Amino acid sequence: MLRLLVINSLIIIFFSSCSSYKTDSQIILKKEIDRPFLIDTSLQKVHFNFKLNNYLKSYLLKKSKGNTLFKDEDPNLLTKQLDSKLSIVGDKKAIPFNFEKQGDRLSNISKNRLYLSNPVFFENSDSAIIAVSSGVINSMDSSIHLYKKVSNEWILDSTFESWIE
Amino acid sequence: MKKTFKNYFKLGILLFGISIGITSCQKDDELIVVEDKDTTQVAPQLKATVSNFKTQLKGNTSAKNRLSKFRSSNSLSRTLHSDTYNFSIDTTRVQKIETEYYTSFTFIVEREQINLDVVENYVLTQFNDDTFTQHLISYPIINSKPDILTGSIEAINDDSLLYAKDPQCESLLEYVQPICIDFNCGLEGEHSPGEACNDGVVRSYSVCSQGGWVYTTSCSGGGSAGGGTPDPTLPGAGTDPTDPVVVVPLVPAWQQVVSCINGNNIQGVTDPTTLNSTVLGCIPHRDYNYQMEALYAYLDANSCNESAQAFGVAASEAICNGEDVDIEEQIIYDNTWLPYPCQKKIVKDALESCSPLTEELLNIFQASDYSNLNFTVSNNITGNGQTSPQSVYDPNTSICTTTIKIRDTYVGATTDISLARTAIHESVHAILVYLFESGELTYDITGQPLTEYENLVNAHVNHSLGLPANLGKTHHQVFVEYVYKIAVALENYAIAAGHTNSYDYYIKLAWGGLYGTSTFNSLYPQYLNPSDASANPTNYNPAWLDIINTGAAEQDNTTYIFNHPNGTTYTYAKKGNTPNASAPCN
Numbered sequence: 001m002l003r004l005l006v007i008n009s010l011i012i013i014f015f016s017s018c019s020s021y022k023t024d025s026q027i028i029l030k031k032e033i034d035r036p037f038l039i040d041t042s043l044q045k046v047h048f049n050f051k052l053n054n055y056l057k058s059y060l061l062k063k064s065k066g067n068t069l070f071k072d073e074d075p076n077l078l079t080k081q082l083d084s085k086l087s088i089v090g091d092k093k094a095i096p097f098n099f100e101k102q103g104d105r106l107s108n109i110s111k112n113r114l115y116l117s118n119p120v121f122f123e124n125s126d127s128a129i130i131a132v133s134s135g136v137i138n139s140m141d142s143s144i145h146l147y148k149k150v151s152n153e154w155i156l157d158s159t160f161e162s163w164i165e
Numbered sequence: 166m167k168k169t170f171k172n173y174f175k176l177g178i179l180l181f182g183i184s185i186g187i188t189s190c191q192k193d194d195e196l197i198v199v200e201d202k203d204t205t206q207v208a209p210q211l212k213a214t215v216s217n218f219k220t221q222l223k224g225n226t227s228a229k230n231r232l233s234k235f236r237s238s239n240s241l242s243r244t245l246h247s248d249t250y251n252f253s254i255d256t257t258r259v260q261k262i263e264t265e266y267y268t269s270f271t272f273i274v275e276r277e278q279i280n281l282d283v284v285e286n287y288v289l290t291q292f293n294d295d296t297f298t299q300h301l302i303s304y305p306i307i308n309s310k311p312d313i314l315t316g317s318i319e320a321i322n323d324d325s326l327l328y329a330k331d332p333q334c335e336s337l338l339e340y341v342q343p344i345c346i347d348f349n350c351g352l353e354g355e356h357s358p359g360e361a362c363n364d365g366v367v368r369s370y371s372v373c374s375q376g377g378w379v380y381t382t383s384c385s386g387g388g389s390a391g392g393g394t395p396d397p398t399l400p401g402a403g404t405d406p407t408d409p410v411v412v413v414p415l416v417p418a419w420q421q422v423v424s425c426i427n428g429n430n431i432q433g434v435t436d437p438t439t440l441n442s443t444v445l446g447c448i449p450h451r452d453y454n455y456q457m458e459a460l461y462a463y464l465d466a467n468s469c470n471e472s473a474q475a476f477g478v479a480a481s482e483a484i485c486n487g488e489d490v491d492i493e494e495q496i497i498y499d500n501t502w503l504p505y506p507c508q509k510k511i512v513k514d515a516l517e518s519c520s521p522l523t524e525e526l527l528n529i530f531q532a533s534d535y536s537n538l539n540f541t542v543s544n545n546i547t548g549n550g551q552t553s554p555q556s557v558y559d560p561n562t563s564i565c566t567t568t569i570k571i572r573d574t575y576v577g578a579t580t581d582i583s584l585a586r587t588a589i590h591e592s593v594h595a596i597l598v599y600l601f602e603s604g605e606l607t608y609d610i611t612g613q614p615l616t617e618y619e620n621l622v623n624a625h626v627n628h629s630l631g632l633p634a635n636l637g638k639t640h641h642q643v644f645v646e647y648v649y650k651i652a653v654a655l656e657n658y659a660i661a662a663g664h665t666n667s668y669d670y671y672i673k674l675a676w677g678g679l680y681g682t683s684t685f686n687s688l689y690p691q692y693l694n695p696s697d698a699s700a701n702p703t704n705y706n707p708a709w710l711d712i713i714n715t716g717a718a719e720q721d722n723t724t725y726i727f728n729h730p731n732g733t734t735y736t737y738a739k740k741g742n743t744p745n746a747s748a749p750c751n
Contacts, residue, residue, distance in 0.1 A: 109691075133547060137680065138548045164640050
């Protein structure tokens with residue numbers, strides 16, 4: 001009986017942490033969608049995908065070494081979070097977008113794009129980073145965003161590793 | 166009275182003594198001057214030039230025959246080797262000294278074992294009667310310069326170095342007065358200093374350095390040999406093969422680079438701002454001759470100052486890593502361009518196209534010794550090109566580097582015109598980054614941003630604070646003002662590359678990367694009737710379509726055909742060339 005209780009408890013802990021990860025991820029992803037990043041704000045719809053997972057993985061494995069932010073982190077463990085599949089739900093502004101397959105070339109030209117990575121949470125779970133690229137094709141604005149949990153709320157703390165196209 | 170006379174007598178003796186003393190002092194001075202005259206020689210009338218073998222020995226069959234012991238391993242070899250003498254001579258940098266009586270050719274000696282502390286020269290002297298002498302001269306590097314006084318010389322008596330002609334009977338004397346040597350355009354051609362090279366750029370220059378002369382004495386009975394005079398400045402000197410011959414040390418470009426950057430610390434292992442031992446082991450290689458020539462010309466033009474040295478270190482390291490360095494413009498094309506030699510040439514040509522915009526770019530990175538531009542090819546970017554919105558400071562070299570990345574799949578597939586456009590577009594980002602960082606987008610006194618750059622400055626300030634910043638948006642808003650400048654630069658590149666398109670064509674391409682700006686959307690709305698977006702989505706504004714598909718055809722190196730609902734079939738064919746995969750480039 002006691003054994004069953006322990007197993008049940010472990011299962012509950014596992015799913016609750018998993019649920020927490022998904023919830024925190026959704027919060028951060030939604031915050032990125034709501035940021036006023038659009039080049040032309042008259043165009044409201046945001047076409048997003050997760051094509052920056054490889055970019056963030058590459059950054060974590062190669063370039064994060066000299067960054068004090070990552071001094072207590074294991075890049076290999078962090079990158080594992082980039083393998084899980086995430087989605088954005090319940091946001092009318094966000095439209096999942098696979099630009100290679102959806103729509104024709106011309107109709108895609110003017111779409112506001114939001115390229116994301118999965119949020120990657122640090123070991124202490126109070127910090128997370130996400131790679132973000134936004135704008136219109138060939139004039140995107142990219143950077144890595146650091147989120148911190150303050151008073152139980154995720155807030156954008158800083159940006160780094162920026163690029164402009 | 167007697168006492169007074171005695172005093173006068175004493176005074177007279179004193180004055181006499183003083184006058185004798187002064188006179189004898191003056192004589193001493195005169196003697197010193199006379200002695201100086203004996204040792205302080207002035208250089209005779211001569212013409213000294215440095216250029217390549219082909220230029221210096223043009224039409225001189227006799228001298229070429231004399232050099233027949235030196236042979237090249239293949240037609241592209243930059244050195245000639247002599248099995249007899251067991252050394253090679255560099256044919257890219259040959260110094261010719263012409264006097265009334267003889268012409269000498271000085272070559273840099275290359276050996277298997279590189280010696281950083283010594284410069285070795287082979288001097289072939291051709292007298293007017295077509296007789297020759299050969300000397301092998303070794304100058305120790307002292308205080309970063311070849312030292313003539315402590316140099317050693319031996320004559321090569323025809324077939325073998327093993328039989329040197331009484332080496333102790335010849336020695337070197339040094340002129341105090343410098344000799345000026347004219348260096349040709351990239352060591353090619355026959356251009357005077359200040360004269361434009363064949364490409365219109367002035368690259369020939371003059372360097373004045375110490376020279377000396379070969380002092381030949383009779384080994385058996387003293388005095389000068391063969392009745393020659395030891396003073397080459399006197400008329401008639403140099404008419405006999407045993408007469409003094411003027412020599413000026415010819416230093417390899419890499420050794421001049423080392424002397425400039427490392428100074429006396431030629432081993433370069435202790436100071437991070439000097440060339441390290443890895444680089445010192447690399448740059449003497451003959452494959453880098455040309456780049457070392459260019460780097461030394463740059464260092465010399467900048468008086469070998471601290472910032473020029475810093476660039477020299479970065480450039481030397483890049484060269485040794487197989488990267489390409491545009492030394493004149495301080496633009497580095499790293500080794501990611503190796504698979505794309507012709508595409509790299511296109512980017513370089515585009516940036517060097519003659520236009521106000523590219524001139525501004527080159528002036529920034531050429532004039533600012535502390536700012537470099539780095540071009541790289543990347544497989545990890547989403548757009549055609551990217552630019553870092555801030556330069557990265559290297560505390561070792563004190564240089565700030567702005568990096569531009571171009572996507573590999575785009576580089577390998579697009580046309581030359583599209584690639585040139587992207588390179589110019591990204592360079593404008595680099596210009597704006599530099600202008601912001603150098604404070605040129607703000608009023609000097611107040612630090613407030615200039616009106617037209619207000620958003621961009623604020624975005625950069627936010628970015629520097631780690632705050633969210635719409636850098637892309639603000640940059641591209643400013644870019645709208647640059648569209649026509651980009652078009653001019655692109656047109657000038659294209660004309661030089663042999664294209665004959667209208668200026669309007671390049672304006673359409675210049676809008677590339679700006680499709681999201683409010684200005685573009687205002688000038689070229691996607692739909693003339695906004696309701697078409699949902700009701701008739703292919704009823705695009707023809708003007709919008711023209712710009713979008715013109716850019717896409719060049720970008721994708723293809724032809725696009727569009728059947729418009731208005732009944733017209735529009736065809737958009739690319740007009741650029743597909744770059745060759747390898748040299749020679751088209």
